[in-house]
Amino acid sequence: MWHMTLASTLPDARIHAYDPELQLAEDALRGVVGDATWTYPTPQPVVAAARLSLRAGPQPEAAQVTEALPGEALERLWGSGAGWVRVRTLHDSYLGWAREEGLVPPPEGEALTVTALRAHAFAGPKVSRSLVAELCLGARVVRVPGEVVVEGGRRWVPVALPGGAAAWVQEVTLSPIPEPDVAALALRFLEAPYVWGGRSAWGLDCSGLTQLVFRAFGRPLPRDADQQQAALESVDAPQRGDLAFFPGHVGLMLDDRRLVHANATHMRVTVETLGEGVYGRQLAAGCTGFGRWTA
Structure with missing residues (x-):
């Protein structure tokens, strides 16, 4: 059994995490949904390792409801027991199901935000080096110790990708957007x-x-x-x-x-x-x- 203080309406399931079948809910809904038999897990901070599809259900064929960008902050709420986890994107509180392997611990260090619409991270400071990640506007990487390398007039910044892998990005992909339009x-x-x-x-x-x-x-x-x-x-x-x-x-x-x-x-x-x-x-x-x- 489960109850609500407002029986006529349910919380918006896009931004409020609860599951009557599993008897799970986010702690903010304690006393609003569920009863003494329900569990209210403590969220765990994580980030998206790469562009991460959040789906309507814990199945690969479920519709994508939103997408987390590389390095974007998330909360891991609970798992399904089959490699799928319920997660929330922190910037807009949106909920979805994602694959567990797409989540990594939050990084430490100075965060850099990608401002290029589309970009790549490279294995070394040269455009002929192999690509190691796809990035995009709003993705986040971490500045790591090391000098900026100038090569052919290009400025390369050493970074760590979500999950910790070393990479290089051109400084131009991190440049401020010129006009707030x-x-x-x-x-x-x-x-x-x-x-x-x-x-x-x-x-x-x-x-x-x-x-x-x-x-x-x-x-x-x-x-x-x-x-x-x-x-x-x-x-x-x-x-x-x-x-x-x-x-x-x-x-x-x-x-x-x-x-x-x-x-x-x-x-x-x-x-x-x-x-x-x-x-x-x-x-x-x-x-x-x-x-x-x-x-």
Whole structure:
């Protein structure tokens, strides 16, 4: 048996971890779900070893609900006993099931954030050396002792990848993004492939794109389109940088009519004009509102 203090509604299972079948719940839900027979495990801090798929269930065929980026901070909540673990992405509290081998202990040292849309880590400070990891905007590596190596005008930084493996990255992949313009950053993703649940330029979905570009400038957004709409201030007249919302979809406005979005219609990131063309008219008819970051 299990109970809730509010029997009419369940906590949002996207961000609140509980499992009536296993009688497990996160400690924050103690007294809200479950009873004396339930277990409330202590979360364990971990990070994603590489881009890590979080799925709706502990099965390889389950839908991907989100993706953790290399080095991104997570909580390990509990396991399924078959190599799958329930995890939470700490930056947005989103939950999913991931493979145990995709998790590593949090690193120690100075964290560096990748600012290139897509990048690679190399086995040595030279472009002809072998690739040892794929990186992306928002991924995190750790600076390790050692001098920056200059080779052919390129500056190479020694780093440790999540899990501790030694590698080298070009300094340019860590350079600050020049202008705090979410729309300009989103436009750099044009033609990136659409992937349900994806959060990187290797493949991403609509709310993954908007979350990623806002986060790059220290503006955290929730994971899903409906959560993002609830988090932003509603506005009637959109401007550059506002979000446009549709049933199950979100795009980022470039001005009062054009938007950039990752979409399954074109299976890539594209620009549309509301009200123009077949797709633009469809989007305009389905628009449920606009949201603006005001924090």
